[in-house]
Amino acid sequence: MNIKRWIIIIINTLNICVVLFLSVTFYKEFSKVLDNRVLLQLNSIKTLKHIQLQKLINSEWQKINTAKTAQYNSPSFILPATKFDKKGIYDVTHLNPTKETSIVFINFIDGVRKIHLLDYNKVKNILLERTGMGVSGESYLVADDFRLRSQSRFYPKKIPYHIKAKTKGVLKGIKGNFNSGIFLDYRNISVYSAYQPINIGNLNWVILSEIDVDEVSKPLIAMRKKLIFITICIIVVSVFLSLFLTKIITQPIIEMKKRLMIMAKGNYNQNFEVNLESSKSLLAKPKEINEMFEALTSLKTALSGAVDFSVEVGNMNLTSDYSPKSTDDLLGKTLLKMREKLIDFRNKEQQLILNNKRLLVVRLEDERKKLARELHDGIGPFLTTLKFYIQNNIEKESHKKEIKSMIDTTIAEVRSMTNALMPSTLEDFGIGPTLKNYVETIQQSVAIKIEFDDASKGNISNELAINLFRIVQELINNTIKHSKANQIKITLSEFENFISLFYFDDGGGFNLEKINLGSGINNIRERVEIFNGTLDLNTENGTTIFEIEIPI
The missing domain is CATH 3.30.450.20 (PAS domain)
Structure with a gap:
């Protein structure tokens, strides 16, 4: 029809x-x-x-x-x-x-x-x-x-x-x-x-x-007959009027149909203005028809924007911007909801990765703690016993002195390894005294001047304390290995809701855009992320500054 x-x-x-x-x-x-x-x-x-x-x-x-x-x-x-x-x-x-x-x-x-x-x-x-x-x-x-x-x-x-x-x-x-x-x-x-x-x-x-x-009901029946007659007359008149109006309306609509068929094939480059001058249309100024084509142009623009946005979302560029054309833009709202669900999925995925990393770190620290305990409780007493045995059973003083020196060196090395794996002071005295003791130990073996300022209050969890200790360990090792620093400054500050770690060295810094960050800095970044913290790295003016904040 x-x-x-x-x-x-x-x-x-x-x-x-x-x-x-x-x-x-x-x-x-x-x-x-x-x-x-x-x-x-x-x-x-x-x-x-x-x-x-x-x-x-x-x-x-x-x-x-x-x-x-x-x-x-x-x-x-x-x-x-x-x-x-x-x-x-x-x-x-x-x-x-x-x-x-x-x-x-x-x-x-x-x-x-x-x-x-x-x-x-x-x-x-x-x-x-x-x-x-x-x-x-x-x-x-x-x-x-x-x-x-x-x-x-x-x-x-x-x-x-x-x-x-x-x-x-x-x-x-x-x-x-x-x-x-x-x-x-x-x-x-x-x-x-x-x-x-x-x-x-x-x-x-x-x-x-x-x-x-x-x-x-007699007057009602008479009125009903009159209403039926009037209704029939109005219907007859409306039929003739509809024929006249149809002739006015259909011609521009047929013209518009041709152009819509072109649009249906994906061609949005045509001009939507309707030229009725050459036709015998009864409309002198087809303003409404032109407005309809303007609406189609807006629709084309909206669809193009929606397609571009869906491509960005498909490429997982979830920060791309898109605004619905109106409160009734169902397609735009659906795309935004899809982006929100993808963002939520990615956040859950990242949270799962962080949880796995945290679990891995916790297990790694547990293994280090076990190994440190084995070294301390197993090899340590054995070396001490061996030292007493040599002292009491070897008569030649030169041999005794040489062997005792080797055993003392081995005991010191075992203690150093135990302290590096898991300082015993961490559980007993907290992160502040542990870092202070660690810095003093390192200071004895390097020429770099290390300053440590402890403003912690000891209100953090044992897991967070271990994590901070490993971060400081990594930072000091990186400075010793890769820079020519003369000075290191470390400040640990504890606030109501977070703990702050400030690390500074004057080892010349490096260009973040050119240098390939090693596993050390990546490990530090991951440890901060695991505990939902923030890391700010500044390497300008020949210095390296790490500012770390982790929620308590």
């Missing part, structure tokens, strides 16, 4: 939907207003008749209750004295042989029961008054036995008592509720109804005012 047909279908569908929606909404609102108006009218009629009935019954009761000489209209049937032995108003229709509606007033004068039967015609006259109730409207009474107590205008020859009315309004009214609504009446016909309980004396009745739904 081509775009022209699509536009015709869309425009007409929208028009039809809008017209139908407005028509249905108007019809429903009108119907709702009409329902409310009718129910309000019925409620007013019901209330008026309720007041009239109440006034009638109360006035009759007042007459016989206040005047001792009042004339009583006694019923022709007998009321059992045992059931009606109290003063009040009663519904005795069920006792009347003719089943005519019977309301009696029982009074006691000087101990004698007096019975007065209310004239039913007075009640009937009130209820048969149909002003404002149309052709099918009526008001009627129903007792708690669900039988009518007033004449039905639809069944004038039927005795009310023989007509049962167990409707929704009657059921709710008997329970003491008063309201209005639309439901089936005693004829099983849908009606608008307003109902209210009547509780006077011993009466438990419901008064209802109703009118047929069919009568009220």
Whole structure:
């Protein structure tokens, strides 16, 4: 299906939907207003008749209750004295042989029961008054036995008592509720109804005012026919308008389609301006079309940027910059999330490498500690024993002196190796005294002047202390091996959250860009990284400065 047909279908569908929606909404609102108006009218009629009935019954009761000489209209049937032995108003229709509606007033004068039967015609006259109730409207009474107590205008020859009315309004009214609504009446016909309980004396009745739904719906049906006619007219007009509009819209869209096909093949170098001068388009100034192509140009730029960024991310250049074009740029957000996940993965990988290196260093130090302990506890005592043995068993003094000198040299070498592997003072006295002792030992064998300033407090872990000792060892060894330094300065400072190591020598420095860093400096850098520290190396002005900070 081509775009022209699509536009015709869309425009007409929208028009039809809008017209139908407005028509249905108007019809429903009108119907709702009409329902409310009718129910309000019925409620007013019901209330008026309720007041009239109440006034009638109360006035009759007042007459016989206040005047001792009042004339009583006694019923022709007998009321059992045992059931009606109290003063009040009663519904005795069920006792009347003719089943005519019977309301009696029982009074006691000087101990004698007096019975007065209310004239039913007075009640009937009130209820048969149909002003404002149309052709099918009526008001009627129903007792708690669900039988009518007033004449039905639809069944004038039927005795009310023989007509049962167990409707929704009657059921709710008997329970003491008063309201209005639309439901089936005693004829099983849908009606608008307003109902209210009547509780006077011993009466438990419901008064209802109703009118047929069919009568009220006549103006609605007429209006519905008019709305259908208007809807058909609007649809016909919209079809002709859609044909005209389609002719205006499709020509530039077809032109744009050709250019989009070129874009779909990956050619983003074409000019997106639409030339309609040579065509017979009805659009004099296709501003909107040009704006659409400007949007396509922006899309091309955005896609190119996203592709370039994805290439950088693919090459693990995770520091490359990219900004989404808007808050709705899903592609840009996805690429940024991908970069974040890759950064997180790389950080975890680096952390794993650091943990492995730290574990390797810890195991290496453990092996050194074991080896130092073996040298100290095994070979050391053996050499000492050998020294005493020679001293006590070799008689020739020249041989004894020479052998003792060799053994003393061996003992000193073993102690030096033990101290280099794991100084015993490190666990006993901490990093400060250990470095001081180590510097003093080195100072005895080299001509370089070594100054050590200890400002540590001894609050660091044993692992960190060993690590700092190895770093200083490596730094001093590098200076002795590779520089012509005359002076070394070492400062160890401990702060609240980190410990700082400052190392300086005047051995001439080196060019960081040209020199190939040996394993010594790389070992130092790795040891600093293992403990999440920072290393600042400065080799300018003929000096070498290491500034190391490691968190405690």
